[in-house]
Amino acid sequence: GSPKHPTPMFSAQVEGVILNPPWNVPASIARNELLPTEARRPGYLASMGIRWVDGRLQQRPGPKNSLGVIKFDVPNRFGVYLHDTPAKGLFAQPVRAFSHGCMRLQEPRALALTLLGPQGMSAETLDAGIAAGVTRRIGLARRLPLYVVHWTVRVEPDGRVGFRPDIYGWDRKLAAALPKAVTSASQAAARPARRAPV
Template sequence: KPDGIVGSGTIDILNKGPGDRARQLAVNLERLRWLDRKPPETRIDVNTAAATLAYWRDGALRDRRNVVVGQPDWETPELGSPIFQLVAHPYWRVPKSILEDELIEKSPAYLAEQGLEWRDGRLVQLPGPKNSLGEVKFDMRNDNAIYLHDTPAKALFALPERHRSHGCIRVQDALGFAMLLASDDGVIVPFQEKLMEFDQEGFVKLKQEVPVRLMYRTAFLDDGQVRIADDIYGWDDEVAYALGYVRRPPRAKLKQAGGDVGP
């Protein structure tokens, strides 16, 4: 962040030499080797290290935007999982981990103010302006309860450091992105109809599931240029060690200020 203050992140960058960059490139080339040589022509790639999203359609880059991903200790995992449906005005069914970590001691008045209520022994947030999933959720098939979604915390997308969620992926202008996916898939009309049913959860299945790849890349190509991202999760070290580099002491995982209870 350009604040004129030499913080730990700036010092870390200044201290890196050519050997460190070579190590970082080797780690990320190894990660590329793990992937299919020919990725799906239509897909969504999320780089959780850089907190960015790229949407590919029929082999061409269709859209790019910022995302907010898991903060250290709530890391967004690396996985492949398709989006199979869009959810308009979603309910948020609060996971047990967030309930115990963030909400268990909150007063009934606070919960009511946030649109949270107990239903069948589960804390649920109703659709509305304070709902942590915003106006749309992108349902995905995986065992980690990881998905893409909207958020009322729009200001986070303008920050240079966007590792502030509890693991799920918040999408910049998620409603616009959902409209783009729905239009490309031929389900824009039913999706718009569900959006018009305010405060009522509505589901629209995609005709063709869209593969999503959640990847951690601290060195990557961007418009033909090599870009570097901070190894905020500290995941580079294990890969580097497996490649024969000297193991380094684990980095302290610093959570970013200004987080919220959303997924």
């Protein structure tokens, strides 16, 4: 996600794969972005395959769909998706923090095959399901854990320490909190242990 819309750190489970997903537009994106664009450029929503469904904006499956042709079913309290994208050019950018918090995948088809292959899904069957253009959810026989973390430091392939931009400013907050945590822990360790009543 962008600095304005950070992707949270969380754990969840991948429960399935959705082919040709519709996108139910979050109210904040509809209110702050899409409806103002429609007001300036009448017909914009229709050109993007977006319509009103049950009182909210929904983008139909198709080549312009913001979720692409594959979405991974990862229920979580943040409403964050793991999905394909029609904006493939973004993967060429050195920093790819453009979303509203969701995670775009460069190789969603490969991940789908990794998850569904053990259940007998072939590349041909997956491609045929996508080509059909119909929304279809394929549940996983075994749910798999997903951990979303932000690491701004890593060991590079040559063994050197590599640093990445801290686009959310979380390292600064952690660095400011650490001395307080260490002090509190030191004070707790210095206190004499309480004796249990006899």
